Amino acid sequence: AQSVTQLDSHVSVSEGTPVLLRCNYSSSYSPSLFWYVQHPNKGLQLLLKYTSAATLVKGINGFEAEFKKSETSFHLTKPSAHMSDAAEYFCVVSERLTSGTYKYIFGTGTRLKVLA
Amino acid sequence: KAGVTQTPRYLIKTRGQQVTLSCSPISGHRSVSWYQQTPGQGLQFLFEYFSETQRNKGNFPGRFSGRQFSNSRSEMNVSTLELGDSALYLCASSLDFLRARGTEAFFGQGTRLTVV
Numbered sequence: 001a002q003s004v005t006q007l008d009s010h011v012s013v014s015e016g017t018p019v020l021l022r023c024n025y026s027s028s029y030s031p032s033l034f035w036y037v038q039h040p041n042k043g044l045q046l047l048l049k050y051t052s053a054a055t056l057v058k059g060i061n062g063f064e065a066e067f068k069k070s071e072t073s074f075h076l077t078k079p080s081a082h083m084s085d086a087a088e089y090f091c092v093v094s095e096r097l098t099s100g101t102y103k104y105i106f107g108t109g110t111r112l113k114v115l116a
Numbered sequence: 117k118a119g120v121t122q123t124p125r126y127l128i129k130t131r132g133q134q135v136t137l138s139c140s141p142i143s144g145h146r147s148v149s150w151y152q153q154t155p156g157q158g159l160q161f162l163f164e165y166f167s168e169t170q171r172n173k174g175n176f177p178g179r180f181s182g183r184q185f186s187n188s189r190s191e192m193n194v195s196t197l198e199l200g201d202s203a204l205y206l207c208a209s210s211l212d213f214l215r216a217r218g219t220e221a222f223f224g225q226g227t228r229l230t231v232v
Contacts, residue, residue, distance in 0.1 A: 032218040043120070043206060043223035051218030090159065094218070103149070103172055104208075104221065106159035 002027045002095040006107035014115045019063075019078040021110045023091035026072065032094040033074045034104075035065055039087045047089075050074060061085070086114045118143065120209050120224035128230045134195040137227045141188050141209030148190040149221065150182060153204040162205075165190055166212070197231045204228050 007022040025031055032051045036044040048059025055067045065076045074091060091107040121140040129135050141148050150162040161174040165184035182192040188209075194201055208221035 034220065036223075041225070041228075043122075043225040044208075045223070046220050049218060049220055097172060101171060102219075103161050103164065103174075104151075105161075106151075108158045 002031060002093045002105050004033075004091045004093045004105060004107040006089075006091050006110050008110050009108065010111050010113065012113040012115060013081045015083055016080050019076070019081045019085065019112065021076040021089050021091075021112065023074045023076065023107060024072050025074060025091070025093050027093060029096070032102075033065075033067065034092040034094070035059065035063070035074075035076050036090045036092060037087050038090065038109075044090065047076070081112075081114050083114050083116065086112055088112070120207055120222050122205075122207050122224035122227050124227060125225065126228045126230075128232060129197050131197055131199060131231055133197050134193065135197060135229060137192045137194075137205055137207075137229070139190045139192070139207030139209075139224060141190070141207075142222055145209040145211055145222070146188055147210045147212055148184055148188065149208045149210075150190070150192050151206045151208065152176075153206055153226070154202075159206070162192070194229075199231050202229060202231045 003026045005024045034049045035047040038044045047063050048057045050057050050067045058064045063078045088109045088111045090109050093105050094102045095105045123138045147166045149164040151159050153159045163173045168184045179195045184190045204226045206226045207224045210221045
């Protein structure tokens with residue numbers, strides 16, 4: 001079975017400093033991986049996705065993630081944090097089911113706090 | 117283009133009652149998935165519908181059920197509510213979510229259900 005592990009439940013950074021949110025995955029085949037963001041009382045918004053094309057994926061709002069097969073990682077980064085980045089971030093892997101279809105498996109989330 | 121719409125946004129129900137939640141997907145999307153989000157269990161897959169058929173179901177008791185109408189709108193029903201059913205219920209729509217592993221899902225803002 002596929003799974004994702006978000007290594008930090010909380011991350012605090014100062015505004016203007018880099019952001020690193022860590023995600024490791026487990027998959028028996030080449031996975032599809034996603035990062036979603038959830039602001040308070042909001043639904044989830046897709047930041048970026050990896051589907052076996054370029055290993056460095058650029059997303060919205062200046063975020064990017066690098067797929068590293070050797071490390072089974074898909075860490076999310078941003079060069080300079082903004083106050084509006086404060087939210088919860090979810091790493092997601094797409095799991096293939098016996099029916100041949102897929103479903104999302106979510107990590108436990110990382111809450112990002114941005115300090116002024 | 118309108119996003120995924122979930123109604124109502126907030127609900128308070130008494131233990132033992134039943135509740136129906138509604139989800140209207142993005143126009144043209146035929147797949148609707150439901151997730152339960154709680155602080156303790158995170159985001160867990162409930163079920164997925166495509167063209168009025170339930171294609172996959174998560175590990176939830178039979179009290180949780182759903183359906184999809186010909187216009188792709190979906191409803192989720194929970195009968196005999198328990199305190200532990202208090203959660204944010206999120207609906208996600210996609211063109212054909214489970215046929216391709218890289219397909220992205222678009223989430224609604226969720227329905228916050230509180231069982232007292």
